[in-house]
Amino acid sequence: MSGSVDLVVMLSTARRAVQLYPPAHPSYREAIDAVVTAVAECSGQDGGFVLNAHEGRLYDGSAVITSDAPALGSLVQSMERHRIESLTFDPSFATTDAVALAEVLNLRPAPSLKVDEELSRRGVTAVVVGALGDDEVQAERKERDVRREKDRALYRQLVAVLRAVQRDVATSGSPNLDQAEDMVGTIMSRLLEDNAAVLGMATMNARDEGALFHSINVMIYTLTLGLGLGLPEDGLQGLGICALLHDVGKAAFDLDDPEQARAAMLLHPKIGAEALARLPEEDPSTMLVAFEHHMGADGSGWPERPDGYVTHPYSRMVSIADRYENLTKHGDQGHPVTPDRAVVQLLREAGRSLDPLFTRLFVQSLGVFPIGCVVRLSDQSVGVVSATTGDLLRPRVRVLYDARGMEIEDPVDVDLVGDTRNIVEVVDPESLELHVADHL
Ligand SMILES: [Fe+2]
Ligand SMILES: [Fe+2]
Known part of the structure; x- marks a missing residue:
């Protein structure tokens, strides 16, 4: 050997x-x-x-x-x-x-x-x-397409389940979480199997159902952190549910009305926690995460709490995933930030509003160029990061455009470890009208 x-x-x-x-x-x-x-x-x-x-x-x-x-x-x-x-x-x-x-x-x-x-x-x-043979290449491509379609169906199903949970909360009912729990389990096994495909999905956004997509994406990022932390499987499932429901209190508001949207921002932690407190669950973590996810590690944020109040570790983990999702979808100035810059921003906030240890672990799990980051290589070809490698600066890249800017019909993955090319620039996918989730 x-x-x-x-x-x-x-x-x-x-x-x-x-x-x-x-x-x-x-x-x-x-x-x-x-x-x-x-x-x-x-x-x-x-x-x-x-x-x-x-x-x-x-x-x-x-x-x-x-x-x-x-x-x-x-x-x-x-x-x-x-x-x-x-x-x-x-x-x-x-x-x-x-x-x-x-x-x-x-x-x-x-x-x-x-x-x-x-x-x-x-x-x-x-x-x-x-x-x-060409047949085998075709078969591989087809298999990838089938898997992607299945993942999309899973995501859509989760949107529907979450929509039902939110409806229960809006009407002061007690939400049933059985289905959501099953689906978190399925997403988790997909994440272990093919994290590029799942993290690729987390780049998706929808104008009309942005809030639901946001919650699912935060769940995916939180699970990535949980995996990096080595949490056992049942712990991960609980963590995933907490992340999925962190903003559930927003369901009580009409977010299209600017005044209500402002109120929602301030009040959704309390309202979400109250709705989740109606659940017969013994584990209080879902309720705590809903209540605490806007509390900064340094005492900043809201709702107000007494000095020395310590938040649940899951709340601190969800805060990081939430911040990352918000930065990459909207940014602080209303313009999305590229994943590499979002990672740098998280590190800046580590030890202040964000828990320093969890933030570092999160960044380690995502890499300097996270999966889904669109990059230009030194030969001018452009691709999307499809996997992290042992080398933070040299991830695996699925090359989508060749050096002349022509779209590659059958994109190939290139491991930059062992390749002569480097990443020279991170590109805003919008400038190329590129939907990252379609390529992972
Ligand atoms: Fe929130
Ligand atoms: Fe959120």
């Missing part, structure tokens, strides 16, 4: 070396020789070695290759972007093959680029490429 990890690491080093150095440079030669040695060491008795890529993982034959080395992620992505399912190395693999392979893997993927043809054009006979 360690042989195959070595091969992957050496191949990644060689890809960088052929970009950085001229062929006569000692580092170039060293890197290429190391690939040849690694292939020889991987080749079994019967000769040859097969490297397979499948669903984001690399396999030594049929055994999954596990290692923390970032090279693994970058090679599997490169193979997938080039639609390579497998690379079979022949024992005759030599220096010229290693150079050609490193160079070809560095080429920008394009529908017109066929890796097997490109390698044979360069005289390579010791590497056989197993190409992903």
